[in-house]
Every structure is written in C-alpha cells, then in structure tokens.
Amino acid sequence: MATEIRQASSPWMYRRTLRLLLNYVVAIAIGIVMIFPLLWMFSGALKTKEMLLEETVINLIPPLPWQWHNFIDAWTALAFTRFLFNTLVITVASIFGGLLSASMVAFGFARLRFVGRNFLFFIVLGTMMVPMQVTAIPTFLLFHRLGWLNTYLPLIVPMWMGGGAFYIFLLRQYIMTIPTELDDAAKIDGCSPIGIYRHVIMPNIGPALAAASIFLFLHSWNDLWGPLIYLTDDNTWTLARGMLTFKRTLAEFRHGGGLRQYQIHWFLSLGTMTMLPVLFIYLVLQRHFVSGVVTSGLKG
Amino acid sequence: MRRPTLTGGSEKGPQTGRYDGRFALFLIAPAFFFYTVFLILPLFGTVVIGFTDWTGISFSTLRFTGLENFIQMAGDEFFWGAFRNSFLFVACCLLFQVGVALLFAVILESGPRYARLFRSIFFVPFVISLVVIGILFNFLLDPTIGIVDILLRAVGLDGPKFGWLGTTTLNVFVVIAVHIWRNFGFTMFLLIAGLQAIPRELQESARLDGATAWQLTTRITIPLLREVLVVASVITSIDAMRVFDLVYTLTGGGPFHSSETVVTYIYQLGLGGARTQHGYATAIALVLVLVIIGMSVLQFTLARAGRGAVSN
Incomplete structure (x- = not known):
C-alpha cells in the first residue's frame, strides 16, 4: 500500500x-x-601586501595573524580624518537642505493650486533628463566666479533645489496618498498652511523621507564627479576623492616595475571602512525605504 | 472643475484651491531660485559656449565659431568611439539590467522564502561608492591575482593576455557588466515597488480561472507594470548614457580611448586633460543632452503607442 x-x-x-x-x-x-x-x-583588508600580490588561489579567510594595523596605517597615510569630516559636513548639509526644500516643493505641487502649476511640475520632471555632467563647464565657471571652488558649497547648495527632481517627484506622490480630510480637520482647528505642512504633512511622510534621505546620503557620500571637479585642494577632499589616489591600476605598476610600492592592502581596508557605515545605515533604514517607495506608487 | 494631473493622480476637487498663491510662491520660490541659478542658467551657458572656441577661464579669447565645433565632431573618431560605447551601454543595460531586474522582481514577488534576504543582497552593490567598486574590480579582473583568471586557470583556460580591462574590444563589455552588477538592484527595486502597487484581486481571480503562473505573469502582471517599466527603462538609459565615475575609475577611458564614453570624453576635453577645449567639450555636452531627451521621448512615445495597441 x-x-x-x-x-x-x-x-x-x-x-x-x-x-x-x-x-x-x-x-x-x-x-x-x-x-x-x-x-x-x-x-x-586583513592580509599583508605580499599575500595579496602573490595569491594564486581564492582565499576568503585571511591567514593568521590578521593585519588589523592595516586599518590604522591606511587611515593615517593620507588625512582621512579630515576627509571624513568634510564628507560628513557635505552629506548632512545636503540631506537636510534637500529634504527641506524637496518636501516644501512637493507639498506645493501636491496640495496647492496656483497658476502654472502643471507647467512648473513638467519643467521639474524635464530636468531629470539634464544630468549635471552636461552643464559641467558653465557650472564650473559659475562656481569659479562665485569664489566657491575648494569650498563645500558647490556640493551642498545645488542640492537645495529640492535635491533633484527625483526626490520632489517621490515626495509629491507620497503626499498625494495622504487624505485631504486631514488638512481640512487641521484647518478647521485653526492651522495655517505652514502649520498643515509642519503638523499634518511632515509627520505623515516618514517613509518617503527615509527613502529620499537614503538616496541623498548615497549621492553625497559616494559622489566622485563633484569633488573631482570642484575640490583641488586636498584639505577639502571627501572620502571618495581621497580614495581616488589608489586609482592607478596594477597593470600600470607592473609595467613600470613598481608593483611593490602599490599599497593594495591599504586600499582594501579603506574601502571596507568607507562602506561599512553606508551598509549599516542602509540595513537600518531599509524597511522604511521599501515602504516609502512602494506607497508612493511610482506611477509615471 | 477637475484638471488632469501629469501623473494620473486624482486631484481632490475644489478644496485644494483654498490656499492662496502667495503661499505657494513662498514654498516653491526658494527651490526655483536655486533651479534657475544652478541648472537653467548653466544650461543656457551650455548652449552659448557650445558655439564658441573658448579654451579657458578668460573670456577675452572667446570667439563665436558657428557650427565649427559640430563639423569638428563629425571628423573626430574619438567622439564617434565614445558615442558608440555609450550606445552600447544603453542597449546592454536596457536588455540585461531591466530584463534581469524584471525577472528577479517577478520571482521575488511570487513569494519564495528568503525573498526579503535576496532583495537586500541584490541592492547592496548599489550602496557602495563607485570609486571603491572601480578600484576593487581592477584587482578582481587582474590577469595574475584576479579571481576570474584564477578560476579560469583552475579549469585550464587562459584569460585575455592583457587582462579583461586592457583588451580593447572587450573592455567596454566588462565595464558594462560591472555597471549592471551594481545598478540592477536599484532597477529591481523600482519594479518591485510597481508590482506591489498592482491589486492582488486581479491575480487571485485569474488564478481561480485557471491561469498558469506563466500566463499570470505575461498576461496580467507585465501589462499592468507597463508604466513603471517605462519609467525604469528611461532612468536606466539616462544613467547608462551619463556614466562617468565607474569608467573613470575602472579604465580611465583607456587603453587608447577604447573604453571612452561620452562623459569621460567631455571630462577629458574640458576639465581633466592637459589642453582644455571648453567650447568643443560643451558642444559635445549639448549633443549628449539632445540625445538623452530624444531617447526619453522616444521611449515614452513607444510606450504610449504600445498601450494604444493593447487597448484596441
């Protein structure tokens, strides 16, 4: 059976x-x-330079003793503490200014009715098609004239135009899912429009703000294009710009016979150190992040 | 009176008109000031400088040269090479990045165990700095210590003699592969967001009517996903067209300009190289933005035409 x-x-x-x-x-x-x-x-990051340059098998477990001092050696080889400070200032200022202006603009587009609204919103969406690389040379000239080269400003202030169309779009879509009855109730209770923005809209768009702040954070933390063009003085360098000193390839070193001078182990420990905080923030915020993008529906 | 909104969201009747225009101005004016100064103004600058032979910061040497820059472009083999590489980027990304992302989005949303874990893993490369990725892959693709060549040698094969990034016709595709590896998690993420917005009832009722998983996906899920799919394609192709950081750190556009893309070429001509040709570089930037706009409009138009065909 x-x-x-x-x-x-x-x-x-x-x-x-x-x-x-x-x-x-x-x-x-x-x-x-x-x-x-x-x-x-x-x-x-925990191996010696010799091990890395002579490796003929794939070995994910570093042989003992683990080279913890790689992290300190690499960090102090250039002024990475300074770079970290620069990166933090730029990132925090960009996220704060970007979220503030993006949410204000998004609130305007989602809730207010005014002349030319659709036209302006169309322009905002249209700017998505103009990457910053296209306007690089006039922008460089502009910052040069303003005396902003080698300061944080070229990397911060442009983010205050709503941080870019993507964030305005994301937040607007999310705000449109909040029932307007909430606005009405607040208004009857004597709330001004600013009050509605602060007490009704902002507390209710948490997930969308989380999603936008992750993208803003990733942009500022990882950006290479901006620092490469606007920051030539290494006192103002960001982490990404500092890491670029490792850019010369192994092939170039091998060709020039200078392979021994290449500090591959330092690069690996620096790479580990710069990505761990990003990974951590992503893992912490990812739940909100998913719901922020999903609820806004992303309907084009 | 109801006015249609651009994104199809419904406007909630007359109560949205209560706030006065002055408040709207207060909300939007600061951002639009920055928009004008840092985007619109430089864009006009691009149009103007693109028609000059300007070579440096001083304007005294500036001369309007009409279409000369564009004529120079027509005979510039590096320009054509860069555009060819950028179009390869777009084509491969549309085919594989969007394709693979769609495949995995549908699979992960069909609710296997560990879906959440895989979703997180796929997104991880997207959070890493492109500088780190670029330099890291120089090691991973190195002919002697790189893992790819170690694996190949283990089965008795040899990688390309000058390495994956040093071989001219091959290196573009290697750079594209790394780009897709990094970005497809983001595309998948957009598509998952779109999938989750599709009402469950539709799929439930189709399943009750005896639709197979394949029919469910091709007849219901993907048609309903069309709008998000178009947005994802447009974002993917713009990102592919303006790629810079990765190419710059992986190959620097070399060897011999073989992996140059449009933006690395602009950078090299106008900002990073020894002899700056701002006018010429800006003219190329102008062509780039026209190509991007054309590409996006084309995709939206094709999508609209496709939708018409389906509803008929």
Missing part, C-alpha cells in the same frame, strides 16, 4: 524537488556573485 502511494506520487514529487533545488542553487549562486567582491575586499 505504502509503496503504491510512493510510486504514484514519486514522478511529481521528484520534479517538484528538482525544481525547488534548482531554484535554490541558482539563487545562491547569484547571491554569491553579488556579494563575493565585497567579501574579498573584507578579507583582503
């Missing part, structure tokens, strides 16, 4: 198990491909 049942169900069971197994194998393989480079970087 029992064998009969097994016989009857076995081809089906077999195929189902096989498919499940295949799914998992594919998923795990892709997962490994996605994060392998990072694991390699983490492990490499």
Whole structure:
C-alpha cells in the first residue's frame, strides 16, 4: 500500500524537488556573485601586501595573524580624518537642505493650486533628463566666479533645489496618498498652511523621507564627479576623492616595475571602512525605504 | 472643475484651491531660485559656449565659431568611439539590467522564502561608492591575482593576455557588466515597488480561472507594470548614457580611448586633460543632452503607442 502511494506520487514529487533545488542553487549562486567582491575586499583588508600580490588561489579567510594595523596605517597615510569630516559636513548639509526644500516643493505641487502649476511640475520632471555632467563647464565657471571652488558649497547648495527632481517627484506622490480630510480637520482647528505642512504633512511622510534621505546620503557620500571637479585642494577632499589616489591600476605598476610600492592592502581596508557605515545605515533604514517607495506608487 | 494631473493622480476637487498663491510662491520660490541659478542658467551657458572656441577661464579669447565645433565632431573618431560605447551601454543595460531586474522582481514577488534576504543582497552593490567598486574590480579582473583568471586557470583556460580591462574590444563589455552588477538592484527595486502597487484581486481571480503562473505573469502582471517599466527603462538609459565615475575609475577611458564614453570624453576635453577645449567639450555636452531627451521621448512615445495597441 505504502509503496503504491510512493510510486504514484514519486514522478511529481521528484520534479517538484528538482525544481525547488534548482531554484535554490541558482539563487545562491547569484547571491554569491553579488556579494563575493565585497567579501574579498573584507578579507583582503586583513592580509599583508605580499599575500595579496602573490595569491594564486581564492582565499576568503585571511591567514593568521590578521593585519588589523592595516586599518590604522591606511587611515593615517593620507588625512582621512579630515576627509571624513568634510564628507560628513557635505552629506548632512545636503540631506537636510534637500529634504527641506524637496518636501516644501512637493507639498506645493501636491496640495496647492496656483497658476502654472502643471507647467512648473513638467519643467521639474524635464530636468531629470539634464544630468549635471552636461552643464559641467558653465557650472564650473559659475562656481569659479562665485569664489566657491575648494569650498563645500558647490556640493551642498545645488542640492537645495529640492535635491533633484527625483526626490520632489517621490515626495509629491507620497503626499498625494495622504487624505485631504486631514488638512481640512487641521484647518478647521485653526492651522495655517505652514502649520498643515509642519503638523499634518511632515509627520505623515516618514517613509518617503527615509527613502529620499537614503538616496541623498548615497549621492553625497559616494559622489566622485563633484569633488573631482570642484575640490583641488586636498584639505577639502571627501572620502571618495581621497580614495581616488589608489586609482592607478596594477597593470600600470607592473609595467613600470613598481608593483611593490602599490599599497593594495591599504586600499582594501579603506574601502571596507568607507562602506561599512553606508551598509549599516542602509540595513537600518531599509524597511522604511521599501515602504516609502512602494506607497508612493511610482506611477509615471 | 477637475484638471488632469501629469501623473494620473486624482486631484481632490475644489478644496485644494483654498490656499492662496502667495503661499505657494513662498514654498516653491526658494527651490526655483536655486533651479534657475544652478541648472537653467548653466544650461543656457551650455548652449552659448557650445558655439564658441573658448579654451579657458578668460573670456577675452572667446570667439563665436558657428557650427565649427559640430563639423569638428563629425571628423573626430574619438567622439564617434565614445558615442558608440555609450550606445552600447544603453542597449546592454536596457536588455540585461531591466530584463534581469524584471525577472528577479517577478520571482521575488511570487513569494519564495528568503525573498526579503535576496532583495537586500541584490541592492547592496548599489550602496557602495563607485570609486571603491572601480578600484576593487581592477584587482578582481587582474590577469595574475584576479579571481576570474584564477578560476579560469583552475579549469585550464587562459584569460585575455592583457587582462579583461586592457583588451580593447572587450573592455567596454566588462565595464558594462560591472555597471549592471551594481545598478540592477536599484532597477529591481523600482519594479518591485510597481508590482506591489498592482491589486492582488486581479491575480487571485485569474488564478481561480485557471491561469498558469506563466500566463499570470505575461498576461496580467507585465501589462499592468507597463508604466513603471517605462519609467525604469528611461532612468536606466539616462544613467547608462551619463556614466562617468565607474569608467573613470575602472579604465580611465583607456587603453587608447577604447573604453571612452561620452562623459569621460567631455571630462577629458574640458576639465581633466592637459589642453582644455571648453567650447568643443560643451558642444559635445549639448549633443549628449539632445540625445538623452530624444531617447526619453522616444521611449515614452513607444510606450504610449504600445498601450494604444493593447487597448484596441
């Protein structure tokens, strides 16, 4: 009896198990491909330069003793404490100004009716198609004339125009999901429009603000284009700009016979140090982040 | 009176008109001031400088040269090479980045175990600085210590002699692959957001009517996802067209301009190189923005035409 049942169900069971197994194998393989480079970087941060330059097998577990001093050596090789400070100032000011202006503009577009609203909103969306690289040379000239080169301002102030169309769009979509009855109730209670913005809108768009602040954070923290063009004085460099000193490739060093001078282990420990805070913030905020983008619907 | 809004969101009747225009001005004016100064003004600057032979900060040497820059472009093989590479970028990203992202978004949203974990893993490369990625992949793709070549040697094969990034016709595709590796998590994320906005009832009723998973995906999910899919494609192609950081740190556009993209070429001509040609570089930037606008409009138009075909 029992064998009969097994016989009857076995081809089906077999195929189902096989498919499940295949799914998992594919998923795990892709997962490994996605994060392998990072694991390699983490492990490499604890190896010596010689180990890294002579490695002929893939070894994700660094041989003992682990080289913790790589982190200190690399950090002090250039003024990375200074770079960190610069990056923090730029990032915090950009996020704060970007969220403030983006939410104000988004509130205006979502709730107020005024002449030319649709036209202005169309312009905002249109600017998504003009990447900052296109206007680089006139912008450079402008900052030069303003005397802003080698200051934080070129990297902060442009973010105050709503931080970019994407954030205005994201927040506007989210605000439109908040029932207008809430506005009405607040208004009856004697709230001014500013009061509605502060006490009704802002407290209710938390997830969208979280999503926007992650994107703003990633932009400022990781940006290379801005620092590369506007910051030539290494007192004002950001972390990303500082890391660029490792850009010369292994091939160049090998060709010039200077491979031994290449501080590959320092780069790996610096890379680890600069990405860990980002990873941490992403993992903390990711729940809000997902709901922020999902609720706004992202309907183009 | 109801006015249609751009994004199809419904406008909530007359009560939205209560606030006065002065308050709207107060909200929007500061941001628009910055918009004008840092975007509109430089954009006009781009149009003007693109028609000059300007070479430096001083305007005394500036001369209007009409279409000369554009004629120079037509005969500039590096310009054509850069555009060819950028178009390769766009084509590969639309095909693979959006394609793979759609595949994984649908799979992950069909609710397998660990979906949340995989969603997080796929997004991780997107949060890493492109400088770190660029330099890191120089090691990973190195002909002697790189893992790719180590793996190939383990099965008795050899990688390209000058390395993956040093071989001319190949390196563009390697850079594109790294770009897709980094960005497809973001695209997938947009598509998942779109999928979650689709009402469950539709899929439930189709399933009750006996639709298979394949039919469910191709007949219901993807058509309903069309709008988000178009937005994702437009964002993907703009990002691909303006790629700079990754190319700059991976190959620097080399060797011999073989992996140059439009923006690295503009940077090299106008900002980073030894001899600056601001006028010429700006003219190329002007072409770039026209191409981007054309590309986006084309995609939106095709999507609209496609929607018309479906509803007929």
